Amino acid sequence: MSILERILKTVVLDEAIITEKVALSKTAFKIRLQSDSIKNISFIPGAFLRLGIGIGKEELSMNDKIRSYSIWNINSSSGYLDLAIATHSGGIGSKWAIECQEGDAVYYKLKKGNFIADATADSYLLIGDLSALSHLYVINRAVGADKQIASILYNIPKNEFFPDIDGNYPFEVQELLQVSTEEIIAKIKDIAPTLKGYQMVYIAGDSRVCIAAHSFFKNELGWNPKQIKTKPFWNPDKKGLE
Template sequence: MSFIESIIKSVVLNEAVITEKVKLSEAAYKIRLENETIGKINFIPGSFLRMGLGIGNDELSLKDKMRSYSIWDINKEKSYLDVAIATHSNGIGSQWIKKCQVGQKIYFRNKKGNFLAEDTADNYMMIGDLSALSHLYMIRRNIGLDKHVESIVYSQDEQDLFPDIDGSHPFNFYQLPKNPTEELIAMVSEKVSKFKGRKMVYIAGDSRVCVALNRFFRQELLWETKQIKTKPFWNPDKKGLE
């Protein structure tokens, strides 16, 4: 471990222990991180973690040692949080989650970001792939159960999609190919045509889908920028996209 890594680990990042690891599907795992300070985090629904998955691996650049993952659930009373990690990219994170074990230490820091739960609308459209599923679950739980929510959550294999932390299925699941922009636009047009009152859309996952749908909502549906929230969780041409 380099000197810089030692400083980052001891000063910048928090330490936690993996106390639970569960295989959610053939393409996703859940881990539970626990320490004495998680219960004191000023948590905002939609926040995420920067996790040092490559700390100690001298073959990786410092940039590649860090990965971002959504906080799926947090229990401040028992001081733990849950994270879901998909394996479909076969990147550093997916390789790590397959090998990590209960009892192992992990280093992280909490990040607020901008893709947060906002309860000011009456109608919501939620769109995302497997990489965004746990984050959209967190958003859904925190905008209010009385909201009208339409959803399109997809994967190449529908069996890879998993229920929320409590076992519920608040979203509609679809089996779609990678980058299914045309299919999504057709589905979205039908679903949002019935919206009445204030409306908002959350789009997450593949960066290509985020860009295309953001443009569609602005230019074709004429939604205002503040009504459209996007979060590219991954890009097929890049590594370590936050």
């Protein structure tokens, strides 16, 4: 283990133990982390973890040692949080999610980021793929049950789709099984006029979709950038923290 990794493990990152691992669907797992340090987290819906999944593995580059995962659920009083990790990409993080076991130690750091819940709008459109599903569930719960919420979920086969933490399916499964920005833009054109009052959109997942949809809302629909929340969860041409 390098000096930098020792510093990360002992100074920068907090330690937690995997206490539960459950298959959510064909390609997704719920992984529960338990730690007294989680009791001290002041959680903002939409926050995420930097997870040091590759610390101590000399064969991995530093970019591959750290992965980011949304906090799907948290119980601060009991000191645990849940992650929902999709494994369809086949990358380093997917391999870790498949191979990790209950009892394993992991090292993490809480990050707030900017892709957090904003409850000031009257209506919302949530756009994302499997990698963003748990995050969109959090946003859906956090903005309030009295809001108008529509969704566009793409590239999620029905056998990979999983419910929210309470077992409910608040989003409709749509037959967009390819990453087609043209089809997604067409769906946006259908849904956007139905959104009432002050509108907001959350766009997550494939970076290509994030770029195309953000451009459409800003340049074609004339939305203010403050109404457009964008978070590319992955890029087909990059990996890790590149």
